Amino acid sequence: MRAWPVFLLALLLLAPAVQAQTEWVQLDDPPPVRQGDGPAPADAVDLYYATNATHFFFRQDLAAMPEVDNYTYVVYMDKPQGGDYEEDYRLVHSQSGSYMEQWNGTDWVYVQDIVVTVDSGNVSLIFEVPVDSIGGIGDSNVGVWFENYQGADSFTGQADRAPKGGRFTIQRRAIPNLPLIVLPAFAGGLVGGILLLRKKFFPL
Numbered sequence: 767m768r769a770w771p772v773f774l775l776a777l778l779l780l781a782p783a784v785q786a787q788t789e790w791v792q793l794d795d796p797p798p799v800r801q802g803d804g805p806a807p808a809d810a811v812d813l814y815y816a817t818n819a820t821h822f823f824f825r826q827d828l829a830a831m832p833e834v835d836n837y838t839y840v841v842y843m844d845k846p847q848g849g850d851y852e853e854d855y856r857l858v859h860s861q862s863g864s865y866m867e868q869w870n871g872t873d874w875v876y877v878q879d880i881v882v883t884v885d886s887g888n889v890s891l892i893f894e895v896p897v898d899s900i901g902g903i904g905d906s907n908v909g910v911w912f913e914n915y916q917g918a919d920s921f922t923g924q925a926d927r928a929p930k931g932g933r934f935t936i937q938r939r940a941i942p943n944l945p946l947i948v949l950p951a952f953a954g955g956l957v958g959g960i961l962l963l964r965k966k967f968f969p970l
Contacts, residue, residue, distance in 0.1 A: 846906030
């Protein structure tokens with residue numbers, strides 16, 4: 767029975783490596799020439815998504831570093847695509863913070879805070895949302911689009927939208943429930959646990 771704590775500890779130590787190796791998939795491939803559509807800090811140039819067993823990640827590369835004092839950055843999700851409402855969730859990043867809301871047919875309702883990271887190397891915003899918060903992963907196609915607005919904590923005065931109309935589609939088959947990268951981590955944790963137990967109970 768003592769094997770389980772060691773095994774779980776090994777998996778926890780490997781979890782950051784799993785996220786770090788998450789691969790980005792470009793949503794606008796081939797990307798349109800979009801730079802110059804709006805003010806540089808709100809001008810989305812390239813767009814990506816990534817998934818692992820626990821989180822969705824949405825990344826928008828901008829023409830200049832984001833400015834939350836002057837703009838509001840939003841990712842809209844339609845999940846399942848073609849469901850009751852055209853927009854089901856939105857991920858927001860602005861002066862007041864980063865959070866997710868859900869559309870109830872009349873109003874946007876706060877769900878939870880989320881993690882949004884500024885990647886200065888790619889001049890990007892990366893939105894991170896737990897898949898459990900949006901009803902699981904891999905169970906339907908997902909529609910997604912990006913809107914950036916003039917003003918802090920504002921949802922009017924659109925500065926840029928990508929795509930210009932409609933939405934990108936993330937196909938259900940492209941959303942793994944357990945990505946292959948998790949399997950090496952699982953195996954590594956198992957082997958590490960076995961070696962530790964062997965050393966403890968069967969020393970040379």
